[in-house]
Amino acid sequence: MLEVIFVRHGESEANRQNMIISYQGDPALTPEGLEQARRAAAAWGPAAAIYASPLKRTQQTAQAFCQPGQAVRVDPRLHEIALGRWDGLTIEDIEADDYDRYHQWKVNPELGAPDGGEPLSHVAERIHAFLDDVRKEHPDGRVVATTHSDCLKALLLSVLHAPWESAQWFHLTNTAGLAVQWKNGAWQLMAYPLMPV
Structure with missing residues (x-):
């Protein structure tokens, strides 16, 4: 049976600066972020394959999971949500310039996406396309x-077939994760939140 563990990257320099960033920069993990990744990998053990988004912070996190000789596979479908004109700004700057729109987006990421931004439903579509391919390549084991x-x-x-505005109630710290399993013809949630010890 296939299990896929999705892991948020460790703390990055952008997290430390309270900045949201997708395409306008590629910050690395902080020393604390590297340690968070190491702890997550130690807690959850080896996997048959390790995938990461194209961004440095996820690739550095993924490296912690690699066994000797194992390489990280980069997949653009795991990329951060497109943030449009807010990309690369601090939360404080966004609130000062576009307070109402930002808080509408936080409440409902389908309606309030910034100009050039991506609705959460589009992110879900690409994540499920990624999962479809993973299931074909790895019918069993852990990814x-x-x-x-x-x-x-x-x-x-x-x-969960939950409304998109439910996103406002979910908070995922660095290296938090969730596990899904292909079971009875559908992806089922096996663990949330999954946290390293």
Whole structure:
């Protein structure tokens, strides 16, 4: 039976600066973020395959899960949600310039996406396309996919068939994760939140 563990990346420099960032920069993990990734990998053990988004913070997190000779597979479908004109700004700057729109987006990420931004439903579509391919290549065993908070929220809500505005109630700390399993013809949530000890 196939289990896929989705893991949010460790703490990045952008997290430390309270910045949201997708395409406008590629910050690395902090020393604390590297340690968070190490603890997560130690807690959850080896996997048959390790995938990551194209961004440095997820690839560094994924490296912690690799066994000798194992390589990280980069998949663009695991990329951070597109943030449009807010990309690369601090939360404080966004609130100062676009308070109402930002808080509408936080309450309902389908309605309030910034200009050039991506609705959460689009993120869910690409995550499920990724899962379809993973299921074909790895029918059994464990796979780890390191990605971003909004990607985990999109997957969680789509598996639960929950309304998109429910995203406002889910908070995923760095290296939090969730596990899904292909069972009875559908993806089922096996663990949320999954936290390293």
